[in-house]
Amino acid sequence: MKIRWLPDAEAHDYPAARSYLGLLYADDEADRLVKKLRSRRVTQFKSKDIFRASRLPLLGVDNFHVAKYRKKIAAGEHLSPLLLVRNKRIGRVVIADGYHRLCAVYKSDEDALIPCKIV
DSSP, X not given: OOOEEOXXXXXXXXXXXXXXXXXXXXXXXXXXXXXXXXXXXXXXXXXXXXXHHHTOOOOOTTSHHHHHHHHHHHTTOEEOOEEEEEETTTTEEEEEEOHHHHHHHHHHOTTOEEEEEEO
């Protein structure tokens, strides 16, 4: 199954990332990170490596959002790149937006290259 990607993150991904980052960082830092994410070029990482770096659990296909993205993949729809933040203090990558997309892609191909913006 070929996974198709948009060339850049969708406009609504940035407010979603800001909402999540606002739980982890002070408002000014969350704003700064999202501003930097907007300006970054898209790069790629393997899905399995993103999971390892984030240390998050893999959500199952019974998760509503993961199932929704698996259907999009099967239908050939384009997915939005992930938005990632390196947190050097804890030695992890924070998935600011795209966790459910990552889980859906991993279920299809753990070696899949996933477009990302990372700061």
